[in-house]
Every structure is written in C-alpha cells, then in structure tokens.
Amino acid sequence: MTDTYATLKTAELGRVRAAIRAGRYRSHTAGLGRGHLQANLAIMPEDQALDFMRFCQRNPKPCPLTGVSDTGDPMMVTLGADIDIRTDVPAYNIYRDGRLDGTVTDISDIWRDDLVVFALGCSFTFEHALQAAGIDMWHIANDTTVPMFRSGLDTVPAGPFAGKMVVSMRFVPQDRIDEVIAICRRYPLAHGAPVHWGDPAAIGIGDIARPDWGDPTPQAPGTVPVFWACGVTPQVAIENARLPLCITHKPGHMLITDIAEDAEVPVMAPGTLITTPPSQQGATP
Amino acid sequence: MTDTYATLKTAELGRVRAAIRAGRYRSHTAGLGRGHLQANLAIMPEDQALDFMRFCQRNPKPCPLTGVSDTGDPMMVTLGADIDIRTDVPAYNIYRDGRLDGTVTDISDIWRDDLVVFALGCSFTFEHALQAAGIDMWHIANDTTVPMFRSGLDTVPAGPFAGKMVVSMRFVPQDRIDEVIAICRRYPLAHGAPVHWGDPAAIGIGDIARPDWGDPTPQAPGTVPVFWACGVTPQVAIENARLPLCITHKPGHMLITDIAEDAEVPVMAPGTLITTPPSQQGATP
Numbered sequence: 001m002t003d004t005y006a007t008l009k010t011a012e013l014g015r016v017r018a019a020i021r022a023g024r025y026r027s028h029t030a031g032l033g034r035g036h037l038q039a040n041l042a043i044m045p046e047d048q049a050l051d052f053m054r055f056c057q058r059n060p061k062p063c064p065l066t067g068v069s070d071t072g073d074p075m076m077v078t079l080g081a082d083i084d085i086r087t088d089v090p091a092y093n094i095y096r097d098g099r100l101d102g103t104v105t106d107i108s109d110i111w112r113d114d115l116v117v118f119a120l121g122c123s124f125t126f127e128h129a130l131q132a133a134g135i136d137m138w139h140i141a142n143d144t145t146v147p148m149f150r151s152g153l154d155t156v157p158a159g160p161f162a163g164k165m166v167v168s169m170r171f172v173p174q175d176r177i178d179e180v181i182a183i184c185r186r187y188p189l190a191h192g193a194p195v196h197w198g199d200p201a202a203i204g205i206g207d208i209a210r211p212d213w214g215d216p217t218p219q220a221p222g223t224v225p226v227f228w229a230c231g232v233t234p235q236v237a238i239e240n241a242r243l244p245l246c247i248t249h250k251p252g253h254m255l256i257t258d259i260a261e262d263a264e265v266p267v268m269a270p271g272t273l274i275t276t277p278p279s280q281q282g283a284t285p
Numbered sequence: 286m287t288d289t290y291a292t293l294k295t296a297e298l299g300r301v302r303a304a305i306r307a308g309r310y311r312s313h314t315a316g317l318g319r320g321h322l323q324a325n326l327a328i329m330p331e332d333q334a335l336d337f338m339r340f341c342q343r344n345p346k347p348c349p350l351t352g353v354s355d356t357g358d359p360m361m362v363t364l365g366a367d368i369d370i371r372t373d374v375p376a377y378n379i380y381r382d383g384r385l386d387g388t389v390t391d392i393s394d395i396w397r398d399d400l401v402v403f404a405l406g407c408s409f410t411f412e413h414a415l416q417a418a419g420i421d422m423w424h425i426a427n428d429t430t431v432p433m434f435r436s437g438l439d440t441v442p443a444g445p446f447a448g449k450m451v452v453s454m455r456f457v458p459q460d461r462i463d464e465v466i467a468i469c470r471r472y473p474l475a476h477g478a479p480v481h482w483g484d485p486a487a488i489g490i491g492d493i494a495r496p497d498w499g500d501p502t503p504q505a506p507g508t509v510p511v512f513w514a515c516g517v518t519p520q521v522a523i524e525n526a527r528l529p530l531c532i533t534h535k536p537g538h539m540l541i542t543d544i545a546e547d548a549e550v551p552v553m554a555p556g557t558l559i560t561t562p563p564s565q566q567g568a569t570p
Contacts, residue, residue: 050335050401053342054353058363060550068339070443078343078441116335156363156552158355185549188473192549264470264477265345267441 008032016256021087026105028252029090030124030140037189037261038254039066039079039119040231041089042238043107043247046071049116051159055237056118058156062165062233064189066266067119067257074111076119078267080258085117091250098242103250110247122231122254123168125190125261129183135176138217145252146170147211148230152204153195155233160241166232167195169208171223180226189266197226213251293317301541306372311390313537314375315409315425322474322546323539324351324364324404325516326374327523328392328532331356334401336444340522341403343441347450347518349474351551352404352542359396361404363552365543370402376535383527388535395532407516407539408453410475410546414468420461423502430537431455432496433515437489438480440518445526451517452480454493456508465511474551482511498536 003019005027011019013033019025029038044052049071056063067079076083086108094102094110123146127137139146146168153165172180177197185193196203208225209216213232219225238246249255259266288304290312296304298318304310314323329337334356341348352364361368371393379387379395408431412422424431431453438450457465462482470478481488493510494501498517504510523531534540544551 046335050331050338050356053335053338054355057338057350057353058552060552065342068342070339071335188549264473267343267345 005032013256013258017083017088020090021084023105026090026253029254029256030252033256035261037066037257037259037263037266038122038124039257040122040234041085041092041247041249041255042118042120042234043085043115044118044238044243045112045245046114046116048160048241048243052118052161052238054158055155055161056120056234058158059165059229059233060188061192061195061229062155062231064121064191065118066121066189066259067117069117071116072113074117076117076255076257079119079255080268083255083257085255086111089249089253089255091253093248093250095238095243095246095248097244098239107247119255119257120231120234121187121189121191121266123191123228124254126184126187126228128261129187130180133179133183135172135180137170139170139215144217145214147208147216148213148232149200149205149227150212150236151227155237160243161234161237163233163237163240165195166213166230166236167203167205167227168214168230169211169217169225169227171217171219172197172226173222174224175222177224177226184228191229191231194226194228197224200225200227203227290317298541298543302368302373305375306369308390311375311538314539314541315537318541320546322351322542322544322548322551323407323409324542325407325519326370326377326532326534326540327403327405327519328370328400329403329523329528330397330530331399331401333445333526333528337403337446339443340440340446341405341519343443344450344514344518345473346477346480346514347440347516349406349476350403351406351474351544352402354402356401357398359402361402361540361542364404364540365553368540368542370540371396374534374540375538378533378535380523380528380531380533382529383524392532404540404542405516405519406472406474406476406551408476408513409539411469411472411513413546414472415465418464418468420457420465422455424455424500429502430499432493432501433498433517434485434490434493434512435497435521436512440522445528446519446522448518448521448525450480451498451515451521452488452490452512453499453515454496454502454510454512456502456504457482457511458507459509460507462509462511469513476514476516479511479513483509485510485512488512
C-alpha cells in the first residue's frame with residue numbers, strides 16, 4: 001500500500017508519521033499534519049555541534065532552534081512522544097565534505113553514536129497565520145516553491161559556520177505591510193518579522209524575477225516584495241563549513257512534530273506552558 | 286571617586302559600564318542603563334557547554350539564551366561593541382564542585398582559555414513592560430527582592446543539568462491577568478508568559494508568605510499570585526551538576542548589554558532587524 005499526498009492531506013498526524021516511517025510516503029510535507037510545527041533538520045557530529053548551536057543562537061531569524069537531541073540519541077524527546085529521526089522524515093540529503101552525496105529516505109544505516117540532531121523552525125507556521133488573516137500566499141495556491149535569494153546580508157559567524165543570509169520573498173499588498181510584520185513577529189521560532197521590504201537592491205538582490213532557489217512569482221498591482229530570513233541559510237553555512245558529514249532534510253520534506261504550531265515554546269514537557277486559556281482557569285488566591 | 290546608585294541611576298550606559306569596569310560600582314543593576322537588555326550569566330568550561338546549551342534550549346522559559354561567547358573569548362561581541370565579561374559585571378559568584386566558593390568583582394585572574402560565557406534574559410524586561418501598562422510592581426516600589434520559590438515543576442534535563450523550576454511571584458489584579466499574560470508572551474527572551482497563576486499548591490508551593498529566595502510581598506485585595514519561570518532555575522541546575530568550575534553573576538548584579546530591551550533578537554549585527562518603523566520606510570516595488 002502506498003500513500004499519496006491526497007490520501008494523507010486530511011489524515012491525522014499519527015497516520016502521516018506511520019506512512020513516512022514505513023517509507024510509504026516520500027514527498028513534501030507542506031499542508032500535512034495541519035496544526036503541528038514542522039522543522040528543518042541538520043544532523044552533524046558532536047565535534048561541530050557547539051559551534052553550530054552558537055551559529056543558531058547568533059542568527060535566530062534564519063536559524064530558530066526548536067529542538068536538539070542528546071548526542072547519539074535518534075529520539076527527539078522534546079518534540080514528540082515517539083519521533084525517531086532516522087526514519088520519520090520523508091527524504092534526507094547527505095553531505096560529505098560540504099557536497100551533496102546522495103538523497104535517501106532512511107538514515108538508519110548511517111546513524112552514528114556521535115551525531116547530534118538540530119531541528120529548526122520553518123516558514124509554514126507564519127504562512128498559515130498570514131493565510132488565516134486573509135493574506136494570499138501565491139506559491140501555495142499555485143503549488144510552486146517560494147522564491148529564495150542569496151542576499152547581501154551577512155550572518156554572524158560561529159566557528160566554521162558563516163555565509164550570507166538566504167531570504168524568501170512573498171508579495172504583500174502595500175497597505176497590509178505593518179499588519180504582516182506584526183503577525184510574523186509573534187512567531188520568533190518561525191523566522192519572526194521580515195528582515196526587509198521594498199527595494200530588493202537594498203539587500204543585494206539583483207533581479208527579483210530570477211530566484212536562486214524556488215520559483216518566480218508574479219507581482220500583483222499594489223503589492224511590494226517582502227523578505228524573510230530563510231531556513232536555507234544554515235544549509236549554506238553548513239556547506240561553507242565543509243563538514244565531513246552532515247545530514248539535512250530534503251528541502252520541503254520536513255520533520256512534522258507533535259508540537260502545536262502556535263505553542264509558546266516547542267517543548268513536550270509538563271509545566272512549561274499555561275495550556276488552559278487563562279479565562280477558563282480557576283484562581284484560588 | 287566612587288559611584289553610587291543615585292549618581293548612576295540617570296547616567297548613560299557608557300558611564301555606568303565604565304564605573305562597573307573600573308570597580309567603582311559594585312551593587313545591583315535594577316533600573317540602571319534604562320532601556321537596555323540586562324542578562325543573567327553562567328560561565329563554564331567548554332566540556333559542559335554543549336549540554337548546558339541543550340538545557341537552555343529545552344527550558345527556554347527559565348533559561349532564555351541571549352548570548353554565547355566563543356570558547357576562551359571574554360568579549361561578548363553579539364551583545365555590545367565593547368563588553369568584556371571579565372570586568373563588566375558588578376559582582377560574580379564563583380562555584381567550585383557545585384558550592385559557592387567566593388564572590389568577587391573581577392574575574393580576570395581566573396579567566397581560562399576553555400571558558401564559555403552564557404547570557405540569559407531576565408525579568409527586568411517584562412517588569413518594565415508591565416509597569417508601562419500600569420501594573421504595579423510592589424517589590425520595585427518598595428526596594429525589596431521579588432519572592433522566588435522552588436516549584437514542583439520539573440525542568441527537561443540535559444546531560445548533568447536537571448532540577449526543579451524556580452519561579453518568581455508577583456500579585457496581579459485578577460481582572461488584568463489576561464492582559465499580563467498577553468504582554469509577557471511578547472518577551473520570549475525574558476521568561477515569556479507566566480507558567481501558572483492562582484493556587485500555589487497546584488505547582489507545589491506550600492506557603493506563599495515564605496519564599497525560598499527574596500522577600501515576601503503583601504497581597505492586596507482583588508489580586509492573585511502569578512508565577513513566572515525564573516533565572517535562578519539554571520543556577521540550581523548548575524549546582525546540581527556539580528561542575529568543577531562555574532561562574533555566575535551575583536543575583537541582581539546583572540550584565541547590562543548594548544541591546545535595546547524590546548529588540549526582536551538580541552544580536553548586534555547589521556541586517557537582522559527592521560530598525561526603522563515600517564510606516565517610515567520607503568518602498569520601491
């Protein structure tokens with residue numbers, strides 16, 4: 001039995017994850033497990049983990065850390081009750097010495113005791129919030145990949161990790177820019193507020209019709225380009241660092257976590273969140 | 286020449302930091318360098334740094350990471366143009382094997398090439414926001430220390446770091462609880478929304494009149510106790526870990542950074558923030 005995007009689109013998270021784990025679903029995860037936080041992935045030896053974690057802390061907009069495994073432990077215990085990172089992502093890219101060396105759907109055979117897994121927040125979260133506010137996402141409606149550009153903005157380096165910030169671009173009606181910024185700022189674990197809007201050249205982008213990754217989108221009248229820090233940034237920094245081994249998700253093929261997309265903190269643990277709306281809680285002063 | 290709290294209270298940040306660096310000011314920093322982010326501090330050998338960083342990532346409400354140094358580098362380059370962590374905090378606690386082994390005003394003589402500095406957000410940020418909204422902070426008005434309690438809530442462990450969550454408590458008018466939660470949620474790097482309000486026993490606190498740290502505060506009619514994750518939590522986890530060496534700030538004697546208190550991300554770097562209000566920016570679509 002094979003699962004397709006159509007059969008999984010309305011399925012519960014458990015069924016989606018089971019299909020991915022069994023290798024029955026190997027495609028992109030946009031719109032799957034709706035309401036749950038999805039994450040970019042970077043897996044590397046412990047030798048580089050502290051520097052990579054510093055890189056994420058110093059560049060929280062492109063690299064919002066949402067989970068870090070124990071060294072050698074493939075279970076992402078803070079992100080779900082039963083997430084095995086070796087099997088629970090539809091497709092992985094394997095990099096050796098900074099170069100893509102293959103794409104696989106299971107990494108059980110190359111798992112090692114010195115690996116550390118990093119999960120990073122992604123743009124799906126704020127895109128859903130913008131859609132809920134009535135802001136159209138052209139690339140979603142038209143089933144294309146959001147356009148991404150290598151900007152002239154520098155990241156803050158840490159150890160071997162450095163490089164320019166990659167940004168994604170969406171056209172937004174000019175009279176809704178302030179609203180878009182306010183909405184996105186609520187999601188610091190999903191790239192937060194845009195880094196720029198308006199003139200692409202101001203952040204070193206030459207031709208907005210020719211993205212470095214993804215597909216161009218047409219500009220509707222009355223809209224302006226808005227740029228967000230993008231999760232491809234750490235992949236570029238990882239390539240620049242030429243790690244002996246690094247495993248990422250295949251772009252678009254994300255880890256779907258058990259965490260609610262709008263959770264204040266991305267941690268499965270008792271006592272870290274007010275989960276009952278305050279107005280429904282009892283108070284015994 | 287000696288500086289006093291009174292002489293520095295209205296001084297610019299540069300003058301405050303110079304007084305601290307020169308050892309002319311050795312007292313608490315509440316209300317100093319107004320408008321700038323202040324930070325809790327934990328300094329430890331690189332051997333424990335990755336686990337501590339994981340502990341912070343897994344417990345972002347008590348341990349919101351705002352800055353991490355390079356190994357052996359005392360300059361906190363992401364938090365200011367010229368912050369030397371060896372001298373720029375009014376007082377430090379030295380822990381050896383998990384026990385307090387002295388309080389000093391300068392750590393230049395014990396600095397080592399393997400040390401990593403962690404700066405963590407603190408409650409001053411949300412207290413200022415609550416005061417600006419007209420919520421009284423009794424302990425500030427009465428120059429006492431906020432009451433803190435060892436709660437029954439577990440933190441999520443990482444390596445040797447573990448323990449109960451310490452919480453701070455402030456009484457809030459019952460009809461303003463929702464507003465307080467909404468305001469604090471805007472500051473994920475300053476402990477975020479409260480972790481609990483109402484019955485103290487529900488989170489394992491016996492007697493609200495007898496805090497484990499700080500001073501009791503009187504309860505005004507119509508108010509309820511509200512509890513926030515507290516920056517003493519990592520200090521307890523550090524004590525539990527019995528590190529050979531760990532240096533923290535002396536409670537209340539914080540690092541004052543160059544970062545604006547309401548900055549979206551706590552990083553001194555070009556291109557990571559929209560610093561001009563959107564409505565004043567030009568747009569060239």
